[in-house]
Amino acid sequence: MVVRILRQAFILTYIFLTMCALVFTLSKKQVPHIKWPLITHFYAMMAPFQNYTTDNAEMMIYGQDRNGLWTKIEYSEYFPFGRGEYAIRIRMSSFRDKNAKYMEIARRILEAENAKGSGYTSVRMQWESWPKSQYDFYGNYTAEQVTKNVMAEYFAQ
Amino acid sequence: MNIRSILPRLKQFALAWEHWWTRESYPHLMGLVRIVVGGWLLFYWAIRLPNVEKLYSSNGMTFPSIPTYMPENLQWILDVQEPNVVMIIFMIHLIALAALTIGFFTRTSAAIAFVLSWYFYYIGQHHFHTSYDRLYMFSLLFLVLSQAGEIYSIEAWQKYGNPLRWGKMISIFSQRMFAFQITMTYLGVGFQKLWLPGWQGGEMLYYSMIGVWGTPLAFKITSYGWNPLYHVAVNMIKMFECLIPISFWIRKDYIRWFGMGSGLIFHILVDLLLYIWWFAVLIPAYVVFFSPEEFYAFVKKHKPELALDQGEN
Numbered sequence: 001m002v003v004r005i006l007r008q009a010f011i012l013t014y015i016f017l018t019m020c021a022l023v024f025t026l027s028k029k030q031v032p033h034i035k036w037p038l039i040t041h042f043y044a045m046m047a048p049f050q051n052y053t054t055d056n057a058e059m060m061i062y063g064q065d066r067n068g069l070w071t072k073i074e075y076s077e078y079f080p081f082g083r084g085e086y087a088i089r090i091r092m093s094s095f096r097d098k099n100a101k102y103m104e105i106a107r108r109i110l111e112a113e114n115a116k117g118s119g120y121t122s123v124r125m126q127w128e129s130w131p132k133s134q135y136d137f138y139g140n141y142t143a144e145q146v147t148k149n150v151m152a153e154y155f156a157q
Numbered sequence: 158m159n160i161r162s163i164l165p166r167l168k169q170f171a172l173a174w175e176h177w178w179t180r181e182s183y184p185h186l187m188g189l190v191r192i193v194v195g196g197w198l199l200f201y202w203a204i205r206l207p208n209v210e211k212l213y214s215s216n217g218m219t220f221p222s223i224p225t226y227m228p229e230n231l232q233w234i235l236d237v238q239e240p241n242v243v244m245i246i247f248m249i250h251l252i253a254l255a256a257l258t259i260g261f262f263t264r265t266s267a268a269i270a271f272v273l274s275w276y277f278y279y280i281g282q283h284h285f286h287t288s289y290d291r292l293y294m295f296s297l298l299f300l301v302l303s304q305a306g307e308i309y310s311i312e313a314w315q316k317y318g319n320p321l322r323w324g325k326m327i328s329i330f331s332q333r334m335f336a337f338q339i340t341m342t343y344l345g346v347g348f349q350k351l352w353l354p355g356w357q358g359g360e361m362l363y364y365s366m367i368g369v370w371g372t373p374l375a376f377k378i379t380s381y382g383w384n385p386l387y388h389v390a391v392n393m394i395k396m397f398e399c400l401i402p403i404s405f406w407i408r409k410d411y412i413r414w415f416g417m418g419s420g421l422i423f424h425i426l427v428d429l430l431l432y433i434w435w436f437a438v439l440i441p442a443y444v445v446f447f448s449p450e451e452f453y454a455f456v457k458k459h460k461p462e463l464a465l466d467q468g469e470n
Contacts, residue, residue, distance in 0.1 A: 046345025051355035
């Protein structure tokens with residue numbers, strides 16, 4: 001009997017939370033008095049790919065040496081993912097203060113690079129965006145078309 | 158209408174509800190679901206093995222996210238650990254998933270894998286905050302609540318002398334939970350597209366194919382330029398995604414087969430054009446839309462060696 005009651009409680013709770021998530025998915029309105037952390041997992045199971053952009057963007061990482069020369073550091077060394085997964089992960093959307101995270105990432109990369117003998121004086125993280133191309137992801141990645149937005153730069157102490 | 162006429166109907170409804178959600182039936186279908194889900198998750202996590210240090214340890218770019226529901230005195234659980242500690246935890250996770258797949262201490266294995274999936278989610282996976290990571294976690298929870306180790310498992314081998322024998326009927330509860338969640342996922346994903354601004358034209362598909370997820374095949378297709386057929390394709394996606402979850406439940410006139418075929422084509426196209434292969438597990442998971450009795454009868458007829466009689470414990 002206890003198992004039957006628990007099962008039914010589980011089913012009804014699950015259905016209720018899923019319906020709350022469906023209401024939010026379809027109307028972008030939350031069911032009153034139901035806290036978001038209860039809904040978030042259920043909402044996220046039904047809400048991928050909602051929008052698109054006409055620009056591509058990537059968080060680029062650069063190291064600067066003593067001569068002031070900037071060298072691109074491949075992200076895959078520190079973020080072992082495909083381009084899409086990296087693009088989403090590096091947004092740090094779980095955190096309000098993203099810049100603090102970017103500064104910490106820059107610090108860790110600087111230390112790791114210099115431990116390998118790169119001799120960087122600073123590491124910079126910057127979002128770069130450019131219009132999408134029908135031929136290639138980097139098809140329109142040209143000096144004229146790229147917009148740069150520095151998020152963090154960490155200097156060697 | 159008086160209350161005396163309502164009560165029997167309510168009772169009838171409650172019985173039908175309970176029968177639909179929890180009746181006992183053959184364990185074969187859930188045995189297969191366990192192997193598919195367990196095997197898929199084992200693969201999904203195992204390919205991360207070479208990068209565990211970078212992904213989840215203090216040597217990587219690891220920034221845990223503390224869930225708001227977590228009491229402060231328990232938050233140490235999500236402290237980032239040293240690489241060797243993380244590797245041990247990760248190996249336990251893989252072993253639990255392997256044990257789940259082969260049906261060895263099935264429920265315990267599923268429970269361990271569920272807890273560790275939760276752990277790794279908040280340690281490192283939360284950055285990706287994807288639908289499928291959450292689906293995977295709930296799948297493990299459903300397997301914890303199931304008796305999916307009753308057949309096609311080491312447990313069945315130990316109990317009945319043959320992994321293809323089985324002892325008792327199991328509750329359909331977990332199968333229904335899988336089916337319900339898959340239905341709701343498609344419903345939400347599909348119906349929101351009817352009025353999401355981004356989904357009102359073929360541009361959604363075109364620009365997605367030339368974005369971060371685009372495969373070489375996608376770029377090959379887009380290299381021919383914009384075409385109004387993208388509008389048609391987006392409308393077909395919307396139509397499929399809205400109709401698929403409903404069709405799964407309609408047994409009449411092969412409608413569910415049409416839905417599953419559409420789903421198959423849809424997911425294959427997604428996998429060919431976008432690097433988002435993680436939803437492909439939904440294709441074999443469609444089996445949960447068949448009843449356990451149907452599945453048992455099918456196996457008994459076409460592969461009788463996979464549906465031996467009940468064994469003695």
